[in-house]
Amino acid sequence: MSIGVTRGVALRGITGRVVDVECHSGQGLPTFEIGGLPDTALRQAPQRVRAAAIAAGHSLNQRQLTINLSPASIPKHGTSFDLGIAVAALTACEVLPAATVRPIVHLAELGLDGRLRHVTGILPAVLAAQEAGCTQVVVAPSDVAEAGLVDGITVSTAATLEDLVDGYRSLAKGEPPPPASVPPEHVAASEGRHLDLADVSGQHEARAALTLAAAGGHHLLLNGPPGSGKTMLAERLVTILPPLTREQALESLAVRSLLGAVPAGIDLAPPFVAPHHSASVPSLVGGGTAAVLPGAVSQAHHGVLFLDEAAEFAGSALQALRQPLESGEVVVARARERVSYPARVQLVLAANPCPCGEGFGKGLNCRCRPTERRAYAARLSGPLMDRMDIQVQVPKVSLADLREDPPDSSEAVAARVMQARSAQAARWPADRWQLNSHVPGPVLRRAPWRLPSATTRLLDRALELGQVTLRGYDRVLRLAWSSADLHGRTIPSVDDVGLALMYRTQGAVAA
Numbered sequence: 001m002s003i004g005v006t007r008g009v010a011l012r013g014i015t016g017r018v019v020d021v022e023c024h025s026g027q028g029l030p031t032f033e034i035g036g037l038p039d040t041a042l043r044q045a046p047q048r049v050r051a052a053a054i055a056a057g058h059s060l061n062q063r064q065l066t067i068n069l070s071p072a073s074i075p076k077h078g079t080s081f082d083l084g085i086a087v088a089a090l091t092a093c094e095v096l097p098a099a100t101v102r103p104i105v106h107l108a109e110l111g112l113d114g115r116l117r118h119v120t121g122i123l124p125a126v127l128a129a130q131e132a133g134c135t136q137v138v139v140a141p142s143d144v145a146e147a148g149l150v151d152g153i154t155v156s157t158a159a160t161l162e163d164l165v166d167g168y169r170s171l172a173k174g175e176p177p178p179p180a181s182v183p184p185e186h187v188a189a190s191e192g193r194h195l196d197l198a199d200v201s202g203q204h205e206a207r208a209a210l211t212l213a214a215a216g217g218h219h220l221l222l223n224g225p226p227g228s229g230k231t232m233l234a235e236r237l238v239t240i241l242p243p244l245t246r247e248q249a250l251e252s253l254a255v256r257s258l259l260g261a262v263p264a265g266i267d268l269a270p271p272f273v274a275p276h277h278s279a280s281v282p283s284l285v286g287g288g289t290a291a292v293l294p295g296a297v298s299q300a301h302h303g304v305l306f307l308d309e310a311a312e313f314a315g316s317a318l319q320a321l322r323q324p325l326e327s328g329e330v331v332v333a334r335a336r337e338r339v340s341y342p343a344r345v346q347l348v349l350a351a352n353p354c355p356c357g358e359g360f361g362k363g364l365n366c367r368c369r370p371t372e373r374r375a376y377a378a379r380l381s382g383p384l385m386d387r388m389d390i391q392v393q394v395p396k397v398s399l400a401d402l403r404e405d406p407p408d409s410s411e412a413v414a415a416r417v418m419q420a421r422s423a424q425a426a427r428w429p430a431d432r433w434q435l436n437s438h439v440p441g442p443v444l445r446r447a448p449w450r451l452p453s454a455t456t457r458l459l460d461r462a463l464e465l466g467q468v469t470l471r472g473y474d475r476v477l478r479l480a481w482s483s484a485d486l487h488g489r490t491i492p493s494v495d496d497v498g499l500a501l502m503y504r505t506q507g508a509v510a511a
């Protein structure tokens with residue numbers, strides 16, 4: 001009886017755990033079994049591993065092989081354990097040197113011809129390996145760049161299992177190891193950065209609202225007729241937000257890695273994700289039938305989630321967004337496990353004033369029946385709308401707007417946003433809240449942050465008259481602080497509160 005051990009990573013969401021892949025080789029009837037909560041794809045690994053081993057010139061067919069993935073209690077998914085299982089088995093059969101392969105993390109699927117193949121989730125797996133103190137990983141050639149995004153890890157690759165076996169044998173004899181082909185990391189230029197707020201003519205109020213949303217991290221509803229430039233505005237929100245930290249960018253990429261789409265470099269621009277209004281609940285918030293995959297709200301983590309034609313989304317889809325907006329994460333419960341994905345997003349909704357889109361201004365061209373308008377408005381009300389701090393009208397652009405001087409560029413606006421964010425960072429304890437939109441209402445209503453009653457008179461009156469709820473009252477306060485920060489005031493003025501109250505109440509779709 002002999003044993004071979006190497007390493008792999010079990011992923012749950014974007015959280016990974018380094019797992020020992022052990023293979024016991026014994027006498028007796030030829031078998032190849034896998035223990036340690038494998039899923040269907042993983043249970044089929046022996047077929048792929050056997051074929052790949054034969055392609056590498058080593059038959060495992062006459063052996064009694066038992067694979068144990070340890071710790072056995074956590075579920076293991078997918079095909080990324082193939083390579084580790086092959087290496088452990090070949091070590092147990094004394095083909096590979098035990099000490100050489102023991103500390104190395106293997107992450108690749110094996111083709112029947114022995115080729116190392118791409119797997120999803122490389123980035124979160126390698127991040128987990130780094131956290132666990134591992135220093136070497138082996139991945140498929142197509143995954144080298146993605147694995148190389150993680151600091152402090154030596155990434156190696158081989159085209160086939162045979163090449164890898166040859167490499168390990170040379171290494172054990174003291175010969176130079178197989179060449180590690182890690183391309184130098186580069187920061188990819190973001191597509192988002194080609195957009196600029198200077199492209200948007202007119203729309204002074206909407207531009208101001210967008211700036212305010214960026215400053216304090218507030219959710220935003222853009223309400224206006226088709227063709228007024230709501231999408232243009234929403235797309236440009238990411239151009240005025242501060243760049244991500246490297247850590248945030250990696251976290252955001254780790255989510256995309258599970259869907260198999262990671263760019264070649266680290267992009268520090270916040271993500272912008274715009275799902276179609278036909279999106280299902282799982283594609284919006286996460287889930288799925290086979291694997292639990294992240295949804296649009298997690299792909300937009302640390303960035304902007306934009307729902308165009310928000311009233312056309314299924315009510316269930318909009319309601320499903322409430323929990324992630326509240327907690328900053330999505331939790332999907334399954335029979336054997338709970339998977340959570342990060343989902344801290346800034347939400348931007350765009351809506352037409354009515355089903356036909358012409359019901360703005362005096363609404364003379366609107367062809368909708370009153371019942372249609374009411375039903376439409378009802379879809380844009382309720383708990384999700386209550387979370388939209390800023391609701392702003394986006395009118396059609398006039399000819400006069402087009403003749404104006406070009407407005408401020410994204411760069412200029414981003415600098416003002418940055419200043420407003422510095423003011424927030426200086427005011428709030430860093431371990432609790434980064435942005436005004438994160439601060440709980442009671443904190444803003446009590447000393448030392450309570451505003452003088454002369455400042456809040458208009459807002460207090462609106463609360464008394466039932467024009468705003470207490471939740472809405474708190475949202476106006478948060479927004480007023482962002483307005484003050486943007487204008488360099490140390491405390492909100494009457495105007496800041498008035499502006500915030502207007503944004504809270506004016507954009508609502510009128511029934």
Ligand SMILES: [Zn+2]
Nearest residue numbers: 354356366368
């Ligand atoms: Zn209409």
